[in-house]
Amino acid sequence: MTLTAKDFKSDQEVRWCPGCGDYAILAAVQGFLPELGVPRERIVFVSGIGCSSRFPYYLNTYGFHSIHGRAPAIATGLAASRPDLSVWVITGDGDGLSIGGNHLIHALRRNVNLNILLFNNRIYGLTKGQYSPTSEIGKITKSTPIGSIDRPLNPISLALGAEATFVARTIDSDRRHLQSVLRRAAAHRGTSFVEIYQNCPIFNDGAFDELKRNDLFRHVEPTDDLAEAFALSRMDDPTPIGVFRDVDRPSYDELMAEQLGRAVQIHGEGDLAALLT
Numbered sequence: 001m002t003l004t005a006k007d008f009k010s011d012q013e014v015r016w017c018p019g020c021g022d023y024a025i026l027a028a029v030q031g032f033l034p035e036l037g038v039p040r041e042r043i044v045f046v047s048g049i050g051c052s053s054r055f056p057y058y059l060n061t062y063g064f065h066s067i068h069g070r071a072p073a074i075a076t077g078l079a080a081s082r083p084d085l086s087v088w089v090i091t092g093d094g095d096g097l098s099i100g101g102n103h104l105i106h107a108l109r110r111n112v113n114l115n116i117l118l119f120n121n122r123i124y125g126l127t128k129g130q131y132s133p134t135s136e137i138g139k140i141t142k143s144t145p146i147g148s149i150d151r152p153l154n155p156i157s158l159a160l161g162a163e164a165t166f167v168a169r170t171i172d173s174d175r176r177h178l179q180s181v182l183r184r185a186a187a188h189r190g191t192s193f194v195e196i197y198q199n200c201p202i203f204n205d206g207a208f209d210e211l212k213r214n215d216l217f218r219h220v221e222p223t224d225d226l227a228e229a230f231a232l233s234r235m236d237d238p239t240p241i242g243v244f245r246d247v248d249r250p251s252y253d254e255l256m257a258e259q260l261g262r263a264v265q266i267h268g269e270g271d272l273a274a275l276l277t
């Protein structure tokens, strides 16, 4: 059966604020999923906590709205034990880079076979507008009434620092670009990390408007040179967008399978087969 975007819509009422960038990302993902050619029962979306983490409710696939910051850990267990699944992690700048920062970097360095989509709106939306790990210095919010003094994290630099094998950035308002990045992320085996600039019209409206207005984007293509990719990630005038890195390395499940095979060679089958079934 050929699936369409409609097949990936669930019966749940979508409950983001009017105008939220999450709607555009959801539509882009639903429009892209049929291309995967994977049956719905083999697709899993795992999220943490935050506005973006409502995502799995709205997709007619398997899904798991899990615990704060822990989506990469849960998805790691799934992807390592079920390499036949297409596993997606949905997180945000708060969920993925604050409470879940640790889980994120370890999934990246292990090259678990996941697609991680980090919606970056540079604010905590669900808890009503506190500064996040990607908010700019001087940001005035309810929790920083005279301006944030924290240096923001750059998610692309962080992912490259963990030597993630696929690292990209796209934006909610450019559906064609977003879908082209999703396509490349899905085709990559191992961890694909995609930062998506996402407008939060309620608590951080227009965070990316200047980029769009002036077309302040430099379109990048992957380089095998990690230092070069890192240098690109540090630029902001114009802001680089596209795929920074796309390299082949064995994924975590492949390494695990190889090691289990070696363990059987060394120690014999023993109870291993029973344990794995």
Ligand code: SF4
Pocket: 015, 016, 017, 019, 020, 021, 022, 051, 052, 121, 125, 126, 199, 200, 201, 202, 203
């Ligand atoms: Fe979207 Fe912001 Fe509303 Fe959350 S608070 S649903 S990010 S507009």
Ligand code: MG
Pocket: 092, 093, 094, 119, 120, 121, 122, 123, 124, 125, 132
């Ligand atoms: Mg956020």
